[in-house]
Amino acid sequence: MLVVEQLVKEYGDLTAVDDVSFEARAGTVFGLLGPNGAGKSTTINCISGLLTPTAGRIAVSGHDVIKDGTAARRSLGIVPQELALYEDLPAVDNLRYWGKAYGLRGTALEDRVATVLELIGLADRAKDLPKEFSGGMKRRLNFGCGVVHQPKVLLLDEPTVGVDPQSRAKLFDLVETERNSGACVLYTTHYMEEAERLCDSLAIIDHGKIIAQGTVAELKAQLGARDALQLNGQFPDSATSEAIEGLREDIADLEILSQAEDSLLLTLSAASHHLPKIFAAISGAGGNVTETSLRSPNLETLFLLLTGKELRE
């Protein structure tokens, strides 16, 4: 349904998207997970036709977005990161307007608008102006405007940024409804837990490049059973490295992900069992630990493993 092949987008010397390829199927949610500035929105903008790719190919429902842009866009729905509403028009008129923009007419339009109002939970506020709505209600209406024409491919660009937990849960339900109705959903986020909950498959993107791709289960398997152990304190440079390397005889999969004078990030299996040995080794090397944080394997750990930095940095 959505095919992206070797997509490149350059701005002068800056390569915002670098050789990105993925495929998302109908009835699934494909996630693009990455920190701010990783290239997620640029990728979505290339798909939606807002940006012209420097190289590569994008096909929506079999239509090339460059060569056959109008047909491709007919199958697309977009829920932008920032609100895209007429706050001085009633909610129902917003839905009608965007429905007409995608070619809906007459009773088909009215029926669909009524359905979407129910879906987003604004049927009783249909004639109210969005400027009187809460942030969560505006987000839901923003979502409704993107799906009013029942797109085959739905692009969701960080739809939950700045949304309260209750509205976020409602938006998750809406995304799942679209997936269950057969839409192909591309969902960008920098929230690991959102990706884990919603996405059938995903790609982790950083500095414009995809650094890992697969189902959530496949990606977690890349980690094995390794935990991420974050230590803060004082860590003399070479002595600490040597001491940790010395532990490899007992802890085979121990690996230093990153090291600084005041922090140390390690991955290893069953980390909690090995903590005394690690503390002793660091102490023996002249260092000390003031704070410890242990995370079990998840996508955030994988991102740490792959990039050496936090997802939200």
Next chain:
Amino acid sequence: MSFLLASVRKDLARWAQDRTAVLIWLGIPFLIGGLITSMIDGGGGSPTGTLLIADEDDSLLSGFVVGAYSQEQLGELIIVEQVSAKEGEARINDGEASAFLTIPEGFQDALLNETPVTLTLKTNPSQTILPGIIQDVTEILLDAGFYLQRLLGPELRSITDAGFEGAPSDAFIAAISVDIQHKINRIIDKTDPMAIDLQIVGPPPAEPQPNYALLFLPGIILMAVLFASNSLAADYWIERDKGTLRRLVSAPGALTGFVAGKAIAAAAVMGVVTAVVLVVGFAYHGIVWSKFIPSLVWVSLGGVGLFAWLAALQMMFPNNRAANLVTTILLFPLLMAGGSFFPLAALPDWIANIGRLSPNGFIADRLTGELTSATTWSIDAQSWLTVVAITAGGLAVSVLRLRTGFARR
């Protein structure tokens, strides 16, 4: 078509909520136009001065002098007020009149007896033209009085000596008239000019010129239209900031309908603004109402052209503030050149010709022609085509700019 109508309705519904803007678009031109028109029309078209006269003699001849200032064209220039010497002195000192003439007691006797008499004329130094006119007229009157006394002194004396308490008898008037006629007959050969038949050939009669205030009306209308155009043109930036343009360019084939919808909505707004000013202008100047529709259509169409190009220009700038600032600054030379502050007809030809090349000047010039011509729908086809082409060009540039990056944020 459905999306086009939806776009029109959408923009009209949104713009209708901003009633303050409509009041400003109309208020400023009405204020300026009202001030200018009242300055031009307020005094009936000609400046007038006030002559205060203290007639202390209160005689037949002093009455002739007082009456002489109110005769024919002089009466249109000078308003004569009879006052006491004290009041006249106070008012001329306060600058409330152009001049103050005192006719002293004994004026008639002195004139008839050929004894010296002094009339005092005090003029207002803060005025230049009218006091001068009054002074010249007074000197001419005194000269005329001298010759009148020389010629008809006995007759005048007999009138004053008669001392009528009521109207003089018919016999007395007849006798005096006969005496005067005889004297005129005796001197007429010496005073009549030679019998030369002089034919004065003047220029052919010119078409009646419209009044100056009427010439202001097109400029005032275009001022309101320019304010409205510039304000509505900023709506593209508002939509961009709302993010709706991003959603729009992702929709298939919606861009043309969106821009056309804005143009039609803008035309409707221009129509309302123009209609209000036209109704007031037509009623004030007594213009025939058959010219209302062509004037309304012409200005509304031209207004959409101005809107289209101002919008295209605003979309060239990197941010909303710069766009707004530049087009607002641009409005003033356009208003100046286009005849909103000075009617093109009142400007030197070379300046007026430049003004007519400005978009609003072009529209105002043709509108002036429509309002002042003897026929309706007098604007030529070439002018209509020019405005249609310019409007279409502006809208095409707007679509292009939306496609080439303006919609991105």
